[in-house]
Amino acid sequence: MRIAVFTTCLADALYPAVARATVTLLERLGHQAVVPADQTCCGQMHLNTGYWARGLPVVRHHVETFEAALDSCDAVVAPSGSCVGSVRHQHAMVAARYDDDALAERATAVAGRTYELSELLVDVLGVTDVGAWFGHPVTYYPTCHSLRMLRVGDKPVRLLRAVQDIDLIELPGADSCCGFGGTFALKNEATSSAMLTDKVAAVTSTGAQVCSAGDSSCLMHIGGGLSRLRTGIGTLHLAQILASTREHPCPVPEPRRPARRRPSLPGAAR
Amino acid sequence: MTRPMTRTVDLGMPTATGFLRGEQKFPAAAADRLTDAQLRRNLAHATGTIRTKRLRAVAELDDWEELRLAGSAIKTDAMARLPELLEQLEATVTARGGVVHWARDGVEANRIITDLIRATGADEVVKVKSMATQEIGLNEHLETEGIRAIETDLAELIVQLGNDRPSHILVPAIHRNRTEIRDIFRTAMPGAPADLGDEPRELAMAARSYLRERFLTARVAVSGANFAAADTGTLAVVESEGNGRMCLTLPRTLITVMGIEKVLPSFTDLEVFLQLLPRSSTAERMNPYTSLWTGVTPGDGPQEFHLVLLDNGRTRVLADEVGRAALHCIRCSACLNVCPVYERVGGHAYGSVYPGPIGAILSPQLTGITGPDDPNASLPYASTLCGACFDACPVRIDIPSILVELRADAVEAGHRPLPGGQDVAMAAAAWAMTDGRRWGRLIALGRLLSWRRTGFRRLPWPASIWTRHRDLPPLPARTFRQQWRDRLRRTGSGS
Numbered sequence: 001m002r003i004a005v006f007t008t009c010l011a012d013a014l015y016p017a018v019a020r021a022t023v024t025l026l027e028r029l030g031h032q033a034v035v036p037a038d039q040t041c042c043g044q045m046h047l048n049t050g051y052w053a054r055g056l057p058v059v060r061h062h063v064e065t066f067e068a069a070l071d072s073c074d075a076v077v078a079p080s081g082s083c084v085g086s087v088r089h090q091h092a093m094v095a096a097r098y099d100d101d102a103l104a105e106r107a108t109a110v111a112g113r114t115y116e117l118s119e120l121l122v123d124v125l126g127v128t129d130v131g132a133w134f135g136h137p138v139t140y141y142p143t144c145h146s147l148r149m150l151r152v153g154d155k156p157v158r159l160l161r162a163v164q165d166i167d168l169i170e171l172p173g174a175d176s177c178c179g180f181g182g183t184f185a186l187k188n189e190a191t192s193s194a195m196l197t198d199k200v201a202a203v204t205s206t207g208a209q210v211c212s213a214g215d216s217s218c219l220m221h222i223g224g225g226l227s228r229l230r231t232g233i234g235t236l237h238l239a240q241i242l243a244s245t246r247e248h249p250c251p252v253p254e255p256r257r258p259a260r261r262r263p264s265l266p267g268a269a270r
Numbered sequence: 271m272t273r274p275m276t277r278t279v280d281l282g283m284p285t286a287t288g289f290l291r292g293e294q295k296f297p298a299a300a301a302d303r304l305t306d307a308q309l310r311r312n313l314a315h316a317t318g319t320i321r322t323k324r325l326r327a328v329a330e331l332d333d334w335e336e337l338r339l340a341g342s343a344i345k346t347d348a349m350a351r352l353p354e355l356l357e358q359l360e361a362t363v364t365a366r367g368g369v370v371h372w373a374r375d376g377v378e379a380n381r382i383i384t385d386l387i388r389a390t391g392a393d394e395v396v397k398v399k400s401m402a403t404q405e406i407g408l409n410e411h412l413e414t415e416g417i418r419a420i421e422t423d424l425a426e427l428i429v430q431l432g433n434d435r436p437s438h439i440l441v442p443a444i445h446r447n448r449t450e451i452r453d454i455f456r457t458a459m460p461g462a463p464a465d466l467g468d469e470p471r472e473l474a475m476a477a478r479s480y481l482r483e484r485f486l487t488a489r490v491a492v493s494g495a496n497f498a499a500a501d502t503g504t505l506a507v508v509e510s511e512g513n514g515r516m517c518l519t520l521p522r523t524l525i526t527v528m529g530i531e532k533v534l535p536s537f538t539d540l541e542v543f544l545q546l547l548p549r550s551s552t553a554e555r556m557n558p559y560t561s562l563w564t565g566v567t568p569g570d571g572p573q574e575f576h577l578v579l580l581d582n583g584r585t586r587v588l589a590d591e592v593g594r595a596a597l598h599c600i601r602c603s604a605c606l607n608v609c610p611v612y613e614r615v616g617g618h619a620y621g622s623v624y625p626g627p628i629g630a631i632l633s634p635q636l637t638g639i640t641g642p643d644d645p646n647a648s649l650p651y652a653s654t655l656c657g658a659c660f661d662a663c664p665v666r667i668d669i670p671s672i673l674v675e676l677r678a679d680a681v682e683a684g685h686r687p688l689p690g691g692q693d694v695a696m697a698a699a700a701w702a703m704t705d706g707r708r709w710g711r712l713i714a715l716g717r718l719l720s721w722r723r724t725g726f727r728r729l730p731w732p733a734s735i736w737t738r739h740r741d742l743p744p745l746p747a748r749t750f751r752q753q754w755r756d757r758l759r760r761t762g763s764g765s
Contacts, residue, residue: 007750009703013713014743016750023754035754038706046696048655050677054700061704090674097678148657177610181654186735188652190301193739194614195654224740227725 004069006078009041021243044086081146118155129162137167139208180221286583287376292621323553345598362503366565376406399423400494422513431458437617439603491517499537524572531597546664550602583636605659627659650676
């Protein structure tokens with residue numbers, strides 16, 4: 001299959017390794033990955049903050065970019081439940097609010113062929129064992145939009161269970177929100193921080209070395225908390241674990257400790 | 271699919287009055303509550319317990335999803351023909367000997383109720399727990415009129431005696447633990463034993479002996495209503511303690527205050543809601559007491575029955591094609607119990623008597639938003655949009671979508687004279703995100719910070735709001751799309 005990769009703005013700018021892993025994984029499974037050069041963002045930040053008029057052109061840009069890609073591709077995949085949720089549940093709705101029925105129709109068509117990574121693997125490509133190897137203890141946070149907007153269910157966990165040598169540890173209170181919520185993290189920083197504290201405590205309680213999820217945004221939030229508290233626990237996107245093999249293993253992320261000054265002790269420098 | 275873009279048109283609709291707006295904006299009020307360790311312990315315990323129980327109660331029914339769909343459909347139908355159903359209800363209640371009163375807002379409702387009580391000569395009334403009377407501040411109003419209102423629901427009594435405000439729709443004293451309750455009873459409940467302990471049974475017995483006397487002497491009761499069937503004129507109250515049954519049957523005069531959205535087309539619709547409500551609210555298969563009454567029955571129960579139909583902003587909500595689904599709410603409070611935000615900050619942070627996810631969409635719609643400084647303007651943002659509320663709602667109110675709609679309404683209403691920092695940031699982001707190359711350049715600008723290989727612990731405002739609580743990873747040297755271009759150049763393939 002030819003599959004267009006919607007990298008998402010966050011992975012493109014901040015977590016290129018996640019997009020790279022998505023491509024690696026698809027190619028290893030014998031598919032051709034295509035990365036439309038003009039892609040930017042799904043517009044979710046604008047829409048969820050209430051900036052619909054500003055978000056509309058972003059939505060239109062996304063629809064046009066991936067509509068064109070779908071001329072030569074069979075599907076679109078994004079390593080994010082949240083961004084696919086926006087494509088599927090918000091794009092046509094926003095177009096309709098501004099009476100752009102043609103755009104709404106095109107958005108619906110693009111959304112119909114857009115999949116979150118675990119959906120693409122399990123539902124479209126029909127695989128749960130992707131031939132991955134990862135020999136470290138991992139706990140998986142299912143993320144709200146994957147769970148309740150896309151209803152991916154246990155697909156990510158089924159994929160992870162099939163990873164060779166993985167030690168998958170159940171996360172207590174997995175289905176409760178980590179407190180990111182886009183601009184919520186800034187507008188309601190105190191509440192967001194309180195929720196993060198509980199999530200970090202849950203992750204720490206598992207004894208895992210890595211916290212994984214299907215969304216870079218939630219992982220940025222949780223990882224930021226894990227790092228702030230010096231837990232030593234790193235984060236990896238689901239795609240990175242699934243892309244990892246014995247030949248090309250994905251290293252366990254060692255948190256690069258933010259320091260006011262560069263560490264000077266021997267062995268501590270990197 | 272189209273709908274009015276703004277709500278500035280004045281249709282002469284009644285404006286809400288009462289306890290629907292706090293004094294602080296949500297983020298500040300929430301930050302205050304978060305520091306109350308006792309509150310957070312009480313809430314985490316209570317919501318955690320009821321959550322598990324609700325899931326169990328709901329899982330027992332094979333047709334739960336069908337029931338939710340039915341509940342949603344009945345409510346949608348009722349809202350679509352609300353005027354017709356209300357007039358039908360007025361006719362059926364009147365035919366059975368009841369008297370129907372129409373109240374535009376809380377002020378009017380309070381006046382009607384005061385006059386009705388005065389006419390009986392009573393200066394004390396017993397009350398069944400009711401959100402509508404909480405909403406309009408009836409007790410406070412009656413007090414200024416020299417009439418004493420006694421709450422008979424145990425939790426509501428705790429709130430009243432503690433000079434407190436309810437923090438939950440169903441369990442108004444959820445923020446209190448039993449030791450706090452014992453202290454409230456000891457100091458404020460007439461006749462409470464001085465050595466009262468904090469065992470639940472002891473507390474309940476103390477309340478029982480205090481209330482029993484009130485039930486037997488009261489001449490007037492004031493209640494709310496969970497449902498009203500338009501076709502028969504039957505009112506319904508569901509409750510757990512039996513205090514409602516006492517109030518609804520013993521006094522000579524019964525005054526029921528009901529939001530106009532509570533009307534159902536038909537008596538048989540109760541079949542759906544009497545299954546949905548108890549399992550969602552208390553996680554019970556059936557609530558212990560369901561009282562149904564139709565007008566007046568000579569020689570049995572209250573001989574005078576008044577129904578006060580309350581608008582108080584509801585017509586205003588009804589005018590919004592999307593937001594009106596908030597009126598489908600049957601006040602079960604399942605959304606509060608599953609909400610990760612409510613669980614941590616409690617009900618008082620929301621300012622209104624309707625807290626939690628449903629409050630965040632209902633309160634600002636009932637009151638309208640006066641401007642960016644209106645505390646209720648912050649409520650639609652009091653959510654991470656995690657969707658737990660939608661999943662739990664027995665009538666399938668899509669709360670996350672309505673929250674986002676209300677945010678869009680707020681931005682479109684453009685309450686500010688000058689664009690704020692957020693407006694500028696959003697405009698800049700939209701400009702960059704509508705062109706792949708511009709987007710690349712914007713990231714390149716941000717990557718001026720990428721000399722730093724160790725991540726960020728402290729950044730200047732506004733990024734400081736992020737780094738106050740969390741670190742930020744180091745920025746990569748090249749974006750993924752740049753890496754991809756490099757690869758295409760290396761391999762010589764194009765796509």
